[in-house]
Amino acid sequence: MIERVLVWTLAGVLAAVGTGLGYTVLSLPPVDPGLSEQVAAQLPASGVENPVTAVLLNFRGYDTLLEIAVMSLAVMGIWSLAVMPRRRVGAPGPVLAFLVQVLVPFMILLGAYLLWAGSHEAGGAFQAGAVFAAAMVLVLLAGAPLPSALSHWPLRLLLMLGLMTFAGVGVVMMPLEGRFLEYPPTLAKHLILLVEAAAAVSIGMILASALRGGRPPPEQGS
Amino acid sequence: MPSAATLTVAVVLLPLLGAAACFLAPRFARSVANVVAVGIVVDVIALTVLLSGGDALRYRIGGWGVPLGIDLHLDGLSLFMLLTTALTGSAVSLYGVRYFVPDRDNAAGFWPLWLSLWAAMNALFLSGDVFNLYVTLELMGLSAVVLVALAGGAEALSGAMRYLLMTMAASLTYLLGVALLYHQAGTLDIELLGARLESTPPTWIALCLLAVPAMVKSALFPLHFWLPPAHSSAPAPVSAVLSALVVKATVYLLVRLWLDIMPPGREPLGTTLALFGSAAIIWGSWQALRQTELKLLVAYSTVAQVGYLFLPFAIRDPQLSALAWRGAMYFLLCHALAKAAMFLAVGNLSRLGGSGRITELRLVAYQLPVTLLAFGVAGVTIVGLPPSGGFLAKWMLLEASLGGGYWWLATIILAGGLLSAAYTFKVVGLAFIEDGDRPRTRTGTRPAEWVVLLLALAPLALGFAAVPVLAVLDIGAPLSDVTAAGAGGAP
């Protein structure tokens, strides 16, 4: 009985909060005082043509660096919390086997295209990373084991590659231009592509590792 | 000597890249982490020297500048928090070398997570952008959750899960507030927001969406429900860091919002915060007194002590308010060192095979005299006895409260001191009871004791060295402009 009272009280409180929030939303100025003009003005100096990529990888690159740190932390955390559970690897059914053969190469190609397209259209590291991860998930679901060479430090290196590349590029540019993450306009396009490529690889690996659900089981000398 | 600007960026990059390095080379993780810790301490001290007596430092990342880019803002308040974190964090790292012995399962997992947490806190203290603060809050919260879960066992895992749900919900609420503020004012930069925001109901609703999550993450009464289970079941070094540093980071966030963003008309909010803080002091101390488990007692003590940090919100007069804030910040520093020492001391005692119950303390305590001494010395700071820095901090708070006629604040401060004396002496006294029981035999490696004692003695040293330390708070004069930001008050 008391639970029902609490639930309805909560609903009431939330309705009141919702009214307040709705009022706040509706009182916003109808014309957006946002930053689109500043972004458009500085877009040529950013090295890319897509304004969202410019904001994400150049103007507010520091946020993106920390966000990649959050993803890296996620894999560090998952590896601390659990060991990869043993999976019974049976033969995949005919549908899955066929789809893996057809889709996975296409998905890798699509991811690479999204990565490259991010400079002038919608796309970029995160989108590409998600597609790479999906390809790896398909392979994992079909039961293919990871090559054992990938279980130790090469895997760890790939997982940390995005974070280290992004921070590294930012640091290397400091003696040249003066500030952390400051890219010279001529090099900006290439630096951004480099950072995005490393990030896409790492993000794909991190998401696929998340599906595995834990760190690789300890083997001899691991 | 690198420039102050480079040192500022390094204070975030060192632990961030250090975490990646620890993850890449788990065998060397302990050494890498402690080298990084020393590096951070040196970096922060160098920054203090370079900036002392001068203006705040503003660093335009990427060279863009606000409102397009993100600025780092380093003034006395941020530097003070960086110092607190550096001193406490390096001591905990040193302690961790003995605590997380490599042959234990996944002990190496501690180091990358801890350095990520440190990087997040440093980034939070430097950030001048409300969305950037969201990302640092998430990085901090997620690392803290996993660190709690490292202890394993149903209690720690449930405590970590509750902590995770709380922190994610709070962060999302904060993000909603950020979204509304951006669409109102067209900027994410703290200084620009302070200049543009006006005291209208929609603005206040959005600001509450920022303030309430910070209150929950600081475990301010009555939103403290998640803290005792999480802090009491985590491994000892993790509990130390959580109680000493992580809850203070969100208090810093609230203070920053209060000083730099909130427009005039914020007095009711301030009084409310001070009321909650007072309730926290009384309720937390009372609960601490009732506990039979040592770790829970220390955890509730944190709930109580955090309340002191909220008392200055009620003080209106600019001079008294500045004094109260100095007292609160000094209290923050001394409490961080003392509380960390307390949790590490408790860690030593439980490592010896103690059950964790206070009444059984005497069976193991006599084998660790240095640890017991450290606990007592830390207690001196928590209670606020001279010559500790805790006494000095409470004195400043009392002076400000009485000067402004806030009798209720002064009463709470004194009552809190009495209650904390009660629960501190409860622990220390029980450890000295003579008994005919057979002493327990020691198990495991000898825990690190001298680090804990040094940590506990530090606030006593701070009691003598208050003037230069408090001078750090004057860099860039963050506390003098305590009239509301939108009024454009000059220091």
Add this chain to the structure above:
Amino acid sequence: MNTAFVFSLAGVALFLTGFHGLIVRAHLLRKIMSLNVMGSGVFLVMGALARRSVDAAPDPVPHALVITGIVVAVASTALAIVLMLRVHAATGRAELPAPDRG
């Protein structure tokens, strides 16, 4: 009132629905999903309001913020699920024990 405001009000509604679910539902997986619903609500508010003036191009900064937010939410969800699995393994139930009073 143009469509941007309709979408953002829907976002507010999603946020509150998710919050309600987080508190009321006992099963951990439902709580995690409620958090995701909350997140979607916030992202909808942030993104929809970026296109308030219909003629001008939308503001790219909120779009970048939403992308960052989504990635952070994915990372948190992954951690939450692994933690939930460990809680289940340790306690046998995928629910949190009732908190002690105080």
